[in-house]
Amino acid sequence: MSPTESQRPVPSPQGRPLRVGMFGGAFDPPHWAHRALAEVALTQLGLDVLHVLPTGHAWHKARVLSPAEHRLNMCLLAFGDLPNTRIDTREIRREGPSYTADTLRELHAEYPAAELFLVLGADQLLAFKSWVRWQEVQDLATLAVANRATNIGADAPLEQDREMDLSAVELPFRRLAMPLKNISASAVRARVGGPSLPEAQLEVLVPEPVARYISQHHLYQNPS
Ligand SMILES: Nc1ncnc2c1ncn2[C@@H]1O[C@H](COP(=O)(O)OP(=O)(O)OP(=O)(O)O)[C@@H](O)[C@H]1O
Numbered sequence: 001m002s003p004t005e006s007q008r009p010v011p012s013p014q015g016r017p018l019r020v021g022m023f024g025g026a027f028d029p030p031h032w033a034h035r036a037l038a039e040v041a042l043t044q045l046g047l048d049v050l051h052v053l054p055t056g057h058a059w060h061k062a063r064v065l066s067p068a069e070h071r072l073n074m075c076l077l078a079f080g081d082l083p084n085t086r087i088d089t090r091e092i093r094r095e096g097p098s099y100t101a102d103t104l105r106e107l108h109a110e111y112p113a114a115e116l117f118l119v120l121g122a123d124q125l126l127a128f129k130s131w132v133r134w135q136e137v138q139d140l141a142t143l144a145v146a147n148r149a150t151n152i153g154a155d156a157p158l159e160q161d162r163e164m165d166l167s168a169v170e171l172p173f174r175r176l177a178m179p180l181k182n183i184s185a186s187a188v189r190a191r192v193g194g195p196s197l198p199e200a201q202l203e204v205l206v207p208e209p210v211a212r213y214i215s216q217h218h219l220y221q222n223p224s
C-alpha cells in the first residue's frame, strides 16, 4: 500500500470504534525519536490508522522551515514502511497557518464514529495552552504524550536522560511509554551544518534513507 494518504477507507474493526491517530510535526528532518513515537503510538494506542502530517506554515516556530517537498519526502523515507500509517499532505497544501484544531475537525468529519488521538511529545504538551483553539483540540482528541529529555537544544549531549516535568499539567492526557531519546531536529541540523560529518554518523540521529536524502540534497548546510 502506498504510504501517502489514500482515499481508500480504513476497514472498520468489529465491536469497537475505529482508532485514528494524528502525529504532526515540522519534521525538519524526521529523526529516530519521531519514528519511535509513531511506533509506540501505533502499538500502545492500538491504532487502526496513524496520519503523519508534516506542518505547512508553522505559525508558532520562529525559523523558516525547509521546503515542504523535502520534509514530505523525508517523512516518506522515515515512516513509509510503518504499518497502518499514512503520510498526510493536507497541512502543507492548506493556505494559511497549520492549526491542529482545523486538521482534527477534518479528521473527525472523515471518521465520524472514530476515537481520535493526538500524538505529541512532552514539550508540546507543556506549550499546549498556547495553541489556537486548544479547548477544541482537547474536545476532539485524546492527547497521547511521550516524555522528552529536558535538554533538547542543538548542543544537547545525546546521553541526557532527565525527563520533562509534567506534574503541573492540569490537562487530561494519556502517557505513552517510550525510552527517552535525546534527539531534536535542531541538533540534527546543527550537526549537519557543523564541521564535516560522515553520513554514517548522521544515522545515529536519523534513519539511514533520511541521512542519504539530507546529504544528496545538501540540506542544512547553513543551519538556523
Ligand atoms: N526526542 C523526542 N522525544 C519525544 N518527542 C519528540 C522528540 N522529538 C520530537 N518530538 C515530538 O515530535 C513532534 C514533532 O516535533 P518536531 O518536528 O518539531 O521535532 P523537534 O525535534 O522538536 O524539532 P526542532 O528541534 O526543530 O524544534 C512534537 O510533538 C515533538 O514534541
Ligand SMILES: O=C(O)c1ccc[n+]([C@@H]2O[C@H](COP(=O)([O-])O)[C@@H](O)[C@H]2O)c1
Residues within 6 Å of the ligand: 023, 024, 025, 026, 027, 053, 055, 058, 060, 061, 098, 099, 100, 101, 124, 130, 131, 132, 133
Ligand atoms: O494549532 C496550533 O496552534 C499549534 C501550535 C503549536 C504546534 N502545533 C502542532 O503540533 C505539532 C508539533 O509541533 P512542533 O512545533 O513540535 O513541530 C505540529 O503538528 C504543529 O502544527 C499546533
